[in-house]
Amino acid sequence: MSPNTSVSPPNASGQAILVAVGWPYANNHLHAGHLAGAYLPADIFARYQRMRGNRVLMVSGSDSHGTPVTVRAEQEGTTPEDVFQRYHQSFLDTFKGFGISFDLFTSTDTANHIEVTQQLFLQMLEQGDLYEADQELLFDSIAGRFLPDRYVEGICPKCSFDGARGDQCDNCGSTLDALDLINPRSKLSDATPERRKSRHFFLRLTAFTERLMKWIEQPEHRDWRPHVRNFTLGMLREGLIDRSITRDITWGVPIPLEGYESKRIYVWFEAVIGYLSATKEWAATSGNPDGWKAWWTDPAARTVYFIGKDNVPFHTVIWPAMLMSAGGLNLPSDVPANQYVTMSGSKASKSRGGVVWLPDYLERYDPDPFRYALTASMPETNDTDFTWADYVRRNNDELVARWGNLVNRVLTITRRNFDGRVPRAPSTLSPESQALLDRVDGAFDTVGGDYDRVQMRRALAGAIEVAGAANQYLDARAPWQAVKTDRDHAAETLYVAINAISGLITILNPVLPFTTQKAWEYLGHEGKVGIAGWRRTPVLAGTVLPEPGPLYRKLDDSVVAEEEARLGL
Ligand SMILES: [Zn+2]
Structure with missing residues (x-):
């Protein structure tokens, strides 16, 4: 599926x-x-x-x-x-x-x-939240056209960045009025634009400042991300200004009133x-x-x-x-x-793109390792940096060696020694076996809470920690040796490990949907991961285990140099 x-x-x-x-x-x-x-x-x-x-x-x-x-x-x-x-x-x-x-x-x-x-435009107009007024705008007399937003560039009046656009400065994030740009130039002709008047509709934002302030200050909004909340409060304290919501262009949603056909x-x-x-x-x-x-x-x-x-x-x-x-x-x-993700410290060449284009990526690699690497360094509270070295390291050390290897070695040992089926465990598990399953079950609450609060880095780190605990459990009990001397001991270990993996598959599924679906099927489960909900789906003794394949490909270190060359580094 x-x-x-x-x-x-x-x-x-x-x-x-x-x-x-x-x-x-x-x-x-x-x-x-x-x-x-x-x-x-x-x-x-x-x-x-x-x-x-x-x-x-x-x-x-x-x-x-x-x-x-x-x-x-x-x-x-x-x-x-x-x-x-x-x-x-x-x-x-x-x-x-x-x-x-x-x-x-x-x-x-x-x-x-x-x-x-x-419909919304007309409703807001009727309520007086939209109104008509003349507006001074930049006009390119060579091209014979008004210059809305991105048709004009200049120096940002707030941070002096040269290359700010008429609607926004990419350097400081301020929303701008094209008239405030210093040394404006037309993107159409490079000419210095002149000012002309045009009739437009305005959103009466000034009428909303107080209501918005009250709304933001409600207790349930206090745990918004600080940068979102502070930016918003800053805007409101500075005072909102009415903004025009129509433009002199012919590509867009028509104004449902006569006399505005060219806007x-x-x-x-x-x-x-x-x-x-x-x-x-x-x-x-x-x-x-x-x-x-x-x-x-x-x-x-x-x-x-x-x-x-x-x-x-x-x-x-x-x-x-x-x-x-x-x-x-x-x-x-x-x-x-x-926030933003920079690529290799923004050293990537602008002229060659300087970014990892997603269609390009998919031509060369599988989706889950990228989802994993980007989640592990997701820019939730500050800008983060993506490097290909980090991508290869996470793929090889974390996905292949830790999580992928856990799944593969447990299933391979079980199939080889227990006739291709999940072995039976004693009715009372040893304390360390029970502790591992309890830890997996507990992660549904902790990792789930992190997903719910959109703290994806923390969620993933928590899930991978549990995978590490499962690996330690396996190493300590060494079922590949125990199977020769104490078959019941090995059976318990593998039964518990398989059930821990079943829980981890569901916990990791939001980040790794493709490979956890594969692993789910390797456990003999049917349908989609998590079909039974947000909980560990038990794998019963006697379940036939199909032959597992590798979940992840180990990447050669040469990938780093290849991809950095593509970025223009
Ligand atoms: Zn700026």
Whole structure:
């Protein structure tokens, strides 16, 4: 069974949990930073919650609009639609390859999304949370066009970084107004833009400062990640300003009013609505059009947003303000945004990409070792660094030698000495045998709690520690020797080790979905890992064990130099 089909069982009766994952701009392939930043933690969280029996809905989609897509189309001499379609397909392939188990990965280029967006736009306009005003904008008189957001670059007024874009500075993370850029230049003609007036719609953010402050200060939001909470509080204390939500472009969601045919609703307002529209799309497709309400109007639901840190203001300020305006919709329960992953200390050459492209990776290696390495160094509280040396070391020392070897040697010794079946253990286990099983069972609570709090590094470290304890147990009792002198002793050891492995497979499954599924089948289990829920599934004496294969490939050290050359190091 494909690990990609990890969806909540139809009879799941637990809590409704929306796993809302950031919408990537469809203007390039995804790289390791995207995976570690949002998709992998979201997938680990979703897989864990499904095994707990919760009603998980994991949604996202391609951000098909916005200047990143149109700028790329103009550079290539093609249409935005062509660019978006190409990378949307690339995203779908990448998610399949890495086992990112979306219930729906759609796009903003759907009739449903346009309808939901326009509806919310009109509702907010009627309530006075949107208003019309003239806006001074940068205009390229050579190209004869306004220069929204990424069409203009210059020096950041906050940190002096040269190369800040009209909407945001990638260096300091500030959201910017293009008019504040120092020495602005047009991306279309390199000209120095002039200022011109244009009529636009504004989001009255100033009206939400107090309500947002009260919301953030609620006790249940105090254990948000400090960098997310502090950034948000900082923004609110500095004071919000009204922001225009429409642009002088023709690629995007049309404004549902006459006289605005040459303008569009802009992405930063529109894309976040995708979480809601995608849920509605999923509900309609699954034959229950009102099904979306379980995640959006039932106050018992939990909504968790997985994004990179550059997207924090859109998810802790702007989207909550829009939801407050709409009324009756659940605000985010948590926004566990990740920091950045640098590649080999950012020494990688920018001109050659300087990143590990996910489609490239999948052409050469298996998905689970990358999921493992990125989880082990996930940038949860600060930026972390990925190196290929670390990847090879973790693959060889931890996956092959510790966890993979545990599974293989236990199954091989058992098959060879006990007629291919799980041996019988005494009715009362020795204290060290019982201690190992207790430790595995206890890890369902501790590691599970870490998954639930989105502390994936800690969760994985805890799980691997238990695998280490199982190895020590095995070494101490040496069943490969005992089998010649004390067969009952060896039988107990192998029975207990197999049952410990069964628990570890479930515990590690959220991080390693492909290889734990294989190991699950090697134990004679059927169906998907964790089919019986978040607990150790017993392997009974007498179970026939199929012949196991290797779970992981040992990698040669030469991989490090090869891959560093690809990074331009
Ligand atoms: Zn800056």
